[in-house]
Amino acid sequence: xxxxxxxxxxxxxxxxxxxxxxxxxxxxxxxxxxxxxxxxxxxxxxxxxxxxxxxxxxxxxxxxxxxxxxxxxxxxxxxxxxxxxxxxxxxxxxxxxxxxxxxxxxxxxxxxxxxx
Amino acid sequence: xxxxxxxxxxxxxxxxxxxxxxxxxxxxxxxxxxxxxxxxxxxxxxxxxxxxxxxxxxxxxxxxxxxxxxxxxxxxxxxxxxxxxxxxxxxxxxxxxxxxxxxxxxxxxxx
Numbered sequence: 336x337x338x339x340x341x342x343x344x345x346x347x348x349x350x351x352x353x354x355x356x357x358x359x360x361x362x363x364x365x366x367x368x369x370x371x372x373x374x375x376x377x378x379x380x381x382x383x384x385x386x387x388x389x390x391x392x393x394x395x396x397x398x399x400x401x402x403x404x405x406x407x408x409x410x411x412x413x414x415x416x417x418x419x420x421x422x423x424x425x426x427x428x429x430x431x432x433x434x435x436x437x438x439x440x441x442x443x444x445x446x447x448x449x450x451x
Numbered sequence: 452x453x454x455x456x457x458x459x460x461x462x463x464x465x466x467x468x469x470x471x472x473x474x475x476x477x478x479x480x481x482x483x484x485x486x487x488x489x490x491x492x493x494x495x496x497x498x499x500x501x502x503x504x505x506x507x508x509x510x511x512x513x514x515x516x517x518x519x520x521x522x523x524x525x526x527x528x529x530x531x532x533x534x535x536x537x538x539x540x541x542x543x544x545x546x547x548x549x550x551x552x553x554x555x556x557x558x559x560x561x562x
Contacts, residue, residue, distance in 0.1 A: 376554050377539050377541070380549055
């Protein structure tokens with residue numbers, strides 16, 4: 336089966352500019368996650384969707400970050416405006432389960448964001 | 452909130468030596484998962500442990516879940532250069548649905 340697809344793979348922007356990342360999960364996976372990974376750290380959950388509903392967005396900085404998953408398939412994560420501290424790898428993952436943690440998560444290749 | 456800690460942060464071993472990474476949670480877990488991330492790659496699922504005291508093996512890898520379901524370990528016997536990467540544990544608390552990742556242990560293997 337095809338894996339999780341993310342684009343772009345790399346993005347360099349100046350601070351205060353907007354940026355958007357796109358993710359297409361594995362077909363049939365109802366749960367989609369956006370994670371942030373800083374260098375030398377594990378992935379940190381930003382938001383989790385079950386179908387089109389955001390069921391956990393407690394870690395999403397809502398003043399500048401937004402996400403959507405229209406039709407419960409692919410998803411977009413947006414940052415506006417970007418800050419220097421947002422430089423990181425943004426990972427998308429998907430899984431089959433409902434409820435958050437019972438099944439393996441399949442990760443995409445990530446988008447490496449550099450804010451200058 | 453729930454915290455997951457891993458030690459060591461980094462280990463450099465000679466090919467053929469054994470390697471162990473340890474994972475400790477601040478709260479009791481309902482399950483724990485282990486992932487491997489190769490340099491420049493993304494996390495890839497290795498295994499999930501659910502039962503207290505559970506031990507699972509995958510070839511040279513042995514995974515254990517503590518009796519109290521608050522700690523876990525991954526042991527690699529006779530490391531190979533293909534084992535290079537960062538190993539993450541990720542735990543789900545009893546009362547929550549979120550998977551919390553540790554900071555990972557970086558393994559380097561000298562041939």
